[in-house]
Amino acid sequence: MITIKYFASLKSIAEKEEDSLDIENPISIDQLSDIISKTAPKMGAVIREKKVMISVNQEMASADTIIRDGDEVAFLPPFSGGSI
Amino acid sequence: MITIKYFASLKSIAEKEEDSLDIENPISIDQLSDIISKTAPKMGAVIREKKVMISVNQEMASADTIIRDGDEVAFLPPFSGGSI
């Protein structure tokens, strides 16, 4: 089971805050993005256009980062920093 | 009458905090320094060695600044700034 988290503006695009995917693994972030695109094309487009950053287990990841059962993948829109 | 003020370490060198000099004026800071040197040679030496700054009426002055009756001349050792 892979946990997927969406934050800020992505919550309304994904229409959820969190998801649990029971998928074959290990797979790459790139492959995971393909799977998400099939069920959530709007979210897939945002990922493909690289408008988000992706973390795996709270560390920044890239398209070829490998994810495994139990991992937490998060899609992160650009940070606002919370101040000036 | 010219008011003279001494601050910080200069108070113990001049052995006073303030002085009133009833001298002919206008005169330059340079000439005033000569007068002070005669009665207070230690203070005169400190002034001659340029170890102090001098202000006239709370503005920085130089050796050729002219002082007049009623002016306040202050001898200022280097500032510590009060912090790091």
Place this chain on the structure above:
Amino acid sequence: MSTTIDAKIRIQLENFSITDEIEAMKKVSRNIGGITTFLGTGREISKGQNISELNFEHYPKMAEKKLEEIREKSIKDFGIIDMSIIHRIGHIDIGENIVLIVAAGEHRGETFKACEWAIAELKRTTPIWKRETTSTGEVWVQDTP
């Protein structure tokens, strides 16, 4: 989320006291001679639009981890004595405190450098998002002006 004032990294709903945070920092060492602090507050106007309120959301665990990394790197790279970083989340009104960075050192130069670097790094690396409410609606702020 912790509210213990001794914790040097905190993400919290409630407001903080700058005096209390500085006094807590002073207890770290008697060699502190300078403390530079940056406070970010809620501005009324953003890109010409009047803002009525702000809301902050964070990625728990990851945000705290990033703040701790910033703190440790500030101490190591700039030679300061210590740093604390506090960020509020949830609803914040105009003029209220949002984020506080306290950099304490023996001398002032390194505390200015560390504090300025830390707030820039926080904005760059810490998963915290801001939603502004204006007369035209709510919007997640995505750029870092």
Place this chain on the structure above:
Amino acid sequence: MSTTIDAKIRIQLENFSITDEIEAMKKVSRNIGGITTFLGTGREISKGQNISELNFEHYPKMAEKKLEEIREKSIKDFGIIDMSIIHRIGHIDIGENIVLIVAAGEHRGETFKACEWAIAELKRTTPIWKRETTSTGEVWVQDTP
């Protein structure tokens, strides 16, 4: 010497509250987004010697005038919204607050620059002197390390 918190330039015997000073500053404008603060405190060790207490003396009128000049130049040259400068005089114990500079602006960059310039300029131009008491006696500090 004034103790009114609304006065933006003060030289005073008593301690000050950083929170109160920042809250007073926030009232100046609702467009303040960043406030950089520098606090100078009494260090325990100076040039390897243990300091037991500090005493500050100032040249009344001239010191206030210089601080006001620093404030006005900071606002003009760096484009900040406002600045307050408070310096204590008289007896100060180790760890106590000595000087506070609060620089408020719309954006953080100018507040860091203005605050750092202001404390350097204060040390350079403001007639305030520090006497350190150590085990070997009392000494007026004449350099600006």
